Amino acid sequence: xxxxxxxxxxxxxxxMAEAQPDRVTMRLLVIEDDRAAAEYLVKAFREVGxxxxxxxxxEDGLAMALDGQYDVLxxxxxxxxxxxxxxxxxxxxxxxxxxxxxxxxLGQVDDRVKGLHAGGDxxxxxxxxxxxxxxxxxVLARRRGGREETVLRVGDLELDRLSRLVRRGADExxxxxxxxxxxxxxxxxxGQVVTRTMLLENVWDYxxxxxxxxxxxxxxxxxxxxxxxxxxxxxxxxRGAGYMIRDGAR
Amino acid sequence: xxxxxKLFRTTTFKLTLVYLIVFALFAAFLLxxxxxxxxxxxxxxxxxxxxxxxxxxxxxxxxGGIRRLVxxxxxxxxxxxxxxxxxxxxxxxxxAGNVTALAPGILDSPGWTETVYRRLDxxxxxxxxxxxxxxxxxxxxxxxRLLVGRDLDERERLYHIVLDAGRWSVAxxxxxxLAGGLFVTRRVxxxxxxxxxxxxxxxxxxxxxxxxxAGTGDELDRLAENLNAMLERIEALMFGLKEVSDNIAHDxxxxxxxxxxxxxxxxxxxxxxxxxxxxLEAIIAESEGLIRTFNALLMIAxxxxxxxxxxxxxxxxxxxxxxxxxxxxxxxxxxxxxxxVEADAPAPVRANRELVSQALANLVDNAIKYTExxxxxxxxxxxxxVVRALNEGDRIVLTVADSGPGIPEADRGRVVERFVRLExxxxxxxxGLGLSLASAVARLHGGExxxxxxxxxxxxxxxxxxxxxxxxAG
Numbered sequence: 001x002x003x004x005x006x007x008x009x010x011x012x013x014x015x016m017a018e019a020q021p022d023r024v025t026m027r028l029l030v031i032e033d034d035r036a037a038a039e040y041l042v043k044a045f046r047e048v049g050x051x052x053x054x055x056x057x058x059e060d061g062l063a064m065a066l067d068g069q070y071d072v073l074x075x076x077x078x079x080x081x082x083x084x085x086x087x088x089x090x091x092x093x094x095x096x097x098x099x100x101x102x103x104x105x106l107g108q109v110d111d112r113v114k115g116l117h118a119g120g121d122x123x124x125x126x127x128x129x130x131x132x133x134x135x136x137x138x139v140l141a142r143r144r145g146g147r148e149e150t151v152l153r154v155g156d157l158e159l160d161r162l163s164r165l166v167r168r169g170a171d172e173x174x175x176x177x178x179x180x181x182x183x184x185x186x187x188x189x190x191g192q193v194v195t196r197t198m199l200l201e202n203v204w205d206y207x208x209x210x211x212x213x214x215x216x217x218x219x220x221x222x223x224x225x226x227x228x229x230x231x232x233x234x235x236x237x238x239r240g241a242g243y244m245i246r247d248g249a250r
Numbered sequence: 251x252x253x254x255x256k257l258f259r260t261t262t263f264k265l266t267l268v269y270l271i272v273f274a275l276f277a278a279f280l281l282x283x284x285x286x287x288x289x290x291x292x293x294x295x296x297x298x299x300x301x302x303x304x305x306x307x308x309x310x311x312x313x314g315g316i317r318r319l320v321x322x323x324x325x326x327x328x329x330x331x332x333x334x335x336x337x338x339x340x341x342x343x344x345x346a347g348n349v350t351a352l353a354p355g356i357l358d359s360p361g362w363t364e365t366v367y368r369r370l371d372x373x374x375x376x377x378x379x380x381x382x383x384x385x386x387x388x389x390x391x392x393x394x395r396l397l398v399g400r401d402l403d404e405r406e407r408l409y410h411i412v413l414d415a416g417r418w419s420v421a422x423x424x425x426x427x428l429a430g431g432l433f434v435t436r437r438v439x440x441x442x443x444x445x446x447x448x449x450x451x452x453x454x455x456x457x458x459x460x461x462x463x464a465g466t467g468d469e470l471d472r473l474a475e476n477l478n479a480m481l482e483r484i485e486a487l488m489f490g491l492k493e494v495s496d497n498i499a500h501d502x503x504x505x506x507x508x509x510x511x512x513x514x515x516x517x518x519x520x521x522x523x524x525x526x527x528x529x530l531e532a533i534i535a536e537s538e539g540l541i542r543t544f545n546a547l548l549m550i551a552x553x554x555x556x557x558x559x560x561x562x563x564x565x566x567x568x569x570x571x572x573x574x575x576x577x578x579x580x581x582x583x584x585x586x587x588x589x590x591v592e593a594d595a596p597a598p599v600r601a602n603r604e605l606v607s608q609a610l611a612n613l614v615d616n617a618i619k620y621t622e623x624x625x626x627x628x629x630x631x632x633x634x635x636v637v638r639a640l641n642e643g644d645r646i647v648l649t650v651a652d653s654g655p656g657i658p659e660a661d662r663g664r665v666v667e668r669f670v671r672l673e674x675x676x677x678x679x680x681x682g683l684g685l686s687l688a689s690a691v692a693r694l695h696g697g698e699x700x701x702x703x704x705x706x707x708x709x710x711x712x713x714x715x716x717x718x719x720x721x722x723a724g
Contacts, residue, residue: 125545127541129534129538178576204573204577206577206604206607206608206611207604208549208604208607208608208611209542209545209546210577210578210611210615211542211611211612211615211684212581212615212618212619214577214578214580214581217580217581217584218580220580221580240531240534
């Protein structure tokens with residue numbers, strides 16, 4: 001049974017090396033024309049236990065995406081032969097809904113909007129950190145086919161989306177609206193790492209850099225409400241990556 | 251291209267030529283018309299006179315027969331400046347008159363003819379060309395012929411005078427027009443050449459050059475003034491660009507050097523995996539800081555270039571103030587600072603929501619960063635930051651007021667520039683781009699960022715026109 005000490009160890013080793021019970025092997029396709037970058041990504045994904053292939057131009061990438069059964073596509077926006085957005089558009093036209101994450105050197109908000117509009121599911125500006133990419137990819141893979149549950153549960157923590165009630169064990173926890181949304185997002189992705197940027201984007205809908213780590217303070221407030229006084233912490237800090245809500249007792 | 255060739259190729263000269271041809275044709279037509287009509291008029295007068303004389307003479311013939319006619323014709327023919335007369339027998343012998351050397355066969359056909367002739371009383375030598383006359387031959391009863399005519403010299407002289415006048419006036423129009431055209435063309439060409447010369451030096455890199463303005467307010471002046479305004483703007487942009495690249499070079503080199511130093515130090519001194527890991531983590535943190543600075547710079551560049559103008563939407567500034575206040579409130583509280591949002595009355599505005607949020611976030615972040623942590627209960631005063639969103643007529647105002655150390659008045663203009671951080675703040679984290687971005691965002695919307703004294707503390711004010719950016723101010 002993993003204990004708090006396990007979490008501490010996980011922190012020391014970095015979360016990527018940790019054997020996570022919830023981590024399912026994903027099949028990934030990296031479409032990136034920079035060979036070194038593509039190889040790096042394939043290697044890094046394989047190291048954490050996923051299966052990854054690479055394509056170096058838009059046409060190959062499209063053929064492979066049409067052919068293989070991938071869980072997530074990681075698509076560079078600027079590609080030879082066929083650019084990333086048109087590739088995703090072509091896939092969607094053929095009814096293939098594999099989630100796609102767009103990587104781009106164009107990081108502006110309107111570029112992001114264009115990317116999502118073209119059928120992309122997430123947008124990550126270059127330069128990115130692998131931890132951020134991994135976290136987002138895992139969230140995308142999980143999203144697939146997932147139905148929206150009304151009541152989210154992690155261990156003895158329970159969040160009811162309709163009545164907006166939160167309980168831990170027998171205790172009712174009172175949360176501010178934003179804290180509720182924060183917890184809801186974390187619980188929706190229970191067992192997965194969510195980064196600070198993902199929280200800022202999905203809970204606050206801001207796409208800029210708030211300079212100071214404001215998210216950390218919000219998390220520590222939330223943590224004091226849901227974990228304080230309980231022997232088993234649920235909300236974990238994953239060093240160098242972000243946060244994860246997880247039932248350590250499982 | 252020769253100087254003359256260049257002159258002939260100008261628009262002004264081509265216009266001159268067109269006008270010249272039009273006016274010359276007009277002059278020629280006018281004088282030609284005049285000449286023809288004069289000639290016709292004179293011919294009519296001659297015919298009238300001749301007809302009247304013939305009527306008179308045939309009356310004389312009817313009254314007194316051929317004898318009387320001959321007497322009358324003789325006396326008339328002798329008068330100075332008289333008409334031309336000739337009376338002949340049916341066989342063609344001359345009975346009276348003052349002409350000879352008529353074209354043969356004239357007398358056989360009654361009616362009007364033009365013919366050569368010579369006066370009988372003429373003393374000039376025969377080699378002199380014969381005169382022209384318009385004559386009418388009239389057949390009297392009993393076969394006698396009567397010829398009356400007028401000399402045409404006068405008519406021809408007048409005709410030629412008018413024709414000459416025509417030729418001369420066309421020639422003068424052409425000469426004067428050409429000269430005037432050349433003069434005007436050369437003047438315009440000189441000014442255009444001066445402009446071309448200036449633009450060439452500007453293209454060669456001297457952005458300080460300006461086109462000459464003659465001060466007459468004509469179309470060339472207007473063009474020059476507009477081009478000068480454009481150059482002014484380009485120069486300002488170039489200067490800004492140069493300043494940015496200088497600043498980037500200066501301020502990005504520092505963290506890059508630190509990054510390199512850390513890597514080198516790890517290679518040299520680290521022994522255990524833990525030490526390597528620590529060094530690598532520090533390097534990643536450093537590079538994240540660099541990326542952050544870079545993103546802020548791109549954001550500013552984007553705001554300044556005006557691209558973000560496409561992303562405008564209607565929203566309530568009050569809602570932004572509350573949202574940003576909510577985002578930063580825990581951070582302030584952690585530092586022992588009270589963060590209050592005072593925004594009630596709606597303040598609708600048309601702007602780029604994301605950028606305005608970020609600008610306000612930067613101001614709040616700064617306020618928290620530079621306000622000393624409070625220790626409630628110690629002096630009885632908790633430091634306070636107040637965020638306000640107000641509706642002020644045709645603009646909305648977002649203010650962030652803190653009770654921190656403030657910024658000395660002399661430095662307030664400077665801190666808005668990129669990378670400027672006052673010495674006392676060097677120790678604080680941050681890129682030094684927060685205020686520059688806020689200022690760039692305000693300017694993008696046609697508004698402004700002002701820093702004032704909050705007595706004590708700093709009050710940062712973003713004022714935005716409510717309807718969004720108007721035209722780009724010169």
